[in-house]
Amino acid sequence: MKHIPEYKIKKDIKLDEEQQKEYEKIKEKIIQQNLNNQDIQQDIKKVEIEIKKHTNNTQIISKLLKDINNYGKLDELLKDDELEEVMIIGDMKPVYVYHRQHGMMQTNIKLTSNETREIIEKIANNVQRKIDIQTPIVDARLDDGSRINATIPPISVDGPTLTIRKFRKNPYTIVDLIKSNTINIHFAAFMWLAIEGMGVKSSNIIIAGGTGSGKTTTLNTLTTFIPPYERIITIEDTLEMQIPHNHIIRNETRPPNIENKGEITMDLLLKNSLRQRPDRIIVGEVRTNEAITLFGALNTGHSGMGTVHANSAHETITRLINPPMNVPPIMIKSINYIIMQNRLYNPKLGTIRRISEVAEVVGMEDEHIQLNKIFTYDPSCDMLRYVAINSITLNEIAKLKNITNHKINEEIEKRKQYIQSYIDKYPGTSDIEHLQRYINNYYFS
Numbered sequence: 001m002k003h004i005p006e007y008k009i010k011k012d013i014k015l016d017e018e019q020q021k022e023y024e025k026i027k028e029k030i031i032q033q034n035l036n037n038q039d040i041q042q043d044i045k046k047v048e049i050e051i052k053k054h055t056n057n058t059q060i061i062s063k064l065l066k067d068i069n070n071y072g073k074l075d076e077l078l079k080d081d082e083l084e085e086v087m088i089i090g091d092m093k094p095v096y097v098y099h100r101q102h103g104m105m106q107t108n109i110k111l112t113s114n115e116t117r118e119i120i121e122k123i124a125n126n127v128q129r130k131i132d133i134q135t136p137i138v139d140a141r142l143d144d145g146s147r148i149n150a151t152i153p154p155i156s157v158d159g160p161t162l163t164i165r166k167f168r169k170n171p172y173t174i175v176d177l178i179k180s181n182t183i184n185i186h187f188a189a190f191m192w193l194a195i196e197g198m199g200v201k202s203s204n205i206i207i208a209g210g211t212g213s214g215k216t217t218t219l220n221t222l223t224t225f226i227p228p229y230e231r232i233i234t235i236e237d238t239l240e241m242q243i244p245h246n247h248i249i250r251n252e253t254r255p256p257n258i259e260n261k262g263e264i265t266m267d268l269l270l271k272n273s274l275r276q277r278p279d280r281i282i283v284g285e286v287r288t289n290e291a292i293t294l295f296g297a298l299n300t301g302h303s304g305m306g307t308v309h310a311n312s313a314h315e316t317i318t319r320l321i322n323p324p325m326n327v328p329p330i331m332i333k334s335i336n337y338i339i340m341q342n343r344l345y346n347p348k349l350g351t352i353r354r355i356s357e358v359a360e361v362v363g364m365e366d367e368h369i370q371l372n373k374i375f376t377y378d379p380s381c382d383m384l385r386y387v388a389i390n391s392i393t394l395n396e397i398a399k400l401k402n403i404t405n406h407k408i409n410e411e412i413e414k415r416k417q418y419i420q421s422y423i424d425k426y427p428g429t430s431d432i433e434h435l436q437r438y439i440n441n442y443y444f445s
């Protein structure tokens with residue numbers, strides 16, 4: 001058994017006993033006022049004036065401002081972009097965090113039930129929701145896109161809990177994935193050509209893998225290759241995608257309310273998106289009956305990308321054509337590529353994420369869907385290898401453009417070099433907007 005690593009934050013502002021009492025008294029008053037008055041809540045200057053009516057002790061003032069303006073003791077955790085999750089599990093229990101590098105960590109912060117409750121109420125209040133005995137569970141989103149789930153007793157027996165899934169301010173880019181060896185430049189350039197389609201045929205792509213394998217992240221990075229003139233519509237259960245594209249409509253499903261009304265499903269959003277003249281439809285995760293709508297769209301000439309939970313390319317198809325997705329097998333052909341992603345354990349490197357296979361859907365033969373391997377992962381040298389003799393999708397692009405397959409390979413080579421030149425030119429940069437501009441400039445270079 002290994003010890004759980006510790007995550008230390010700087011000490012909180014320390015008050016002596018008397019100051020603490022005064023602090024609590026003022027806080028009570030301010031919070032009362034604050035929660036009843038949206039104006040004050042919007043304007044921290046007003047809060048400061050209000051506090052100063054009660055005290056001129058600077059320690060108390062800064063502690064109060066810290067509490068009221070933000071999320072008190074949690075602020076430092078929320079600011080750290082290396083943390084994926086912040087978790088409060090109950091009264092005076094250590095707050096846990098999930099760190100990108102170190103995994104689960106225990107912090108030196110503890111909150112009383114009251115402190116947690118205050119934070120929860122503040123968050124709920126911001127989105128015009130409330131948490132109480134009638135509704136002891138709240139799902140909400142913070143302004144920065146982070147998702148929160150809060151519960152209070154009697155649901156959570158040991159006190160109020162708060163689980164914050166933080167929104168990454170600086171999302172992974174295709175270049176990050178190349179650098180971390182999740183993919184390689186050849187894969188990136190190949191997908192660029194397939195997704196952009198040289199203006200004649202954009203590929204439909206499914207990214208499959210287990211939970212937490214990095215499907216959504218890979219999907220997000222691949223959207224960089226959607227040409228700038230296209231209209232993108234995204235549909236997700238929870239907002240995760242961060243696509244630096246100008247012309248985009250983002251949609252999020254809504255669960256039913258307590259009376260079981262008002263649900264907006266993925267299927268409904270997808271059907272609606274078809275009335276919005278999309279060039280590219282992006283579905284966060286295909287799970288159930290929306291699959292038929294999606295494949296209907298793909299079969300009538302729309303382009304799309306999405307993720308599916310599955311452990312192999314074959315299983316992806318099996319899942320798609322069986323309940324609850326029920327896609328007619330004949331429609332599967334509309335997918336061009338299935339990208340398999342895995343989370344692996346490597347004795348030297350620890351947890352790693354790798355694209356393990358890219359399969360091209362080539363057609364149907366006696367009811368069976370035929371797959372053509374394009375890339376496979378070689379674990380012995382930790383490398384994604386191009387194994388195809390050719391790709392029918394790229395051949396089709398060549399035909400439509402009236403160019404040779406050789407020209408297509410040259411184009412992939414050119415794009416490889418273009419991506420490499422970005423890496424050489426901006427070795428430290430990992431800014432998705434910056435990269436997007438660079439990729440978009442390719443067409444004018």
Ligand SMILES: Nc1ncnc2c1ncn2[C@@H]1O[C@H](COP(=O)(O)OP(=O)(O)O)[C@@H](O)[C@H]1O
Binds near residue numbers: 177182211
């Ligand atoms: N290629 C990658 N390298 C390192 N970390 C990754 C990679 N892809 C995803 N992650 C991290 O793994 C977690 C799960 O990723 P996500 O894309 O949401 O997975 P999935 O959609 O398969 O459930 C996220 O915290 C993400 O930041």
Ligand SMILES: [Mg+2]
Binds near residue numbers: 215284
């Ligand atoms: Mg996902």
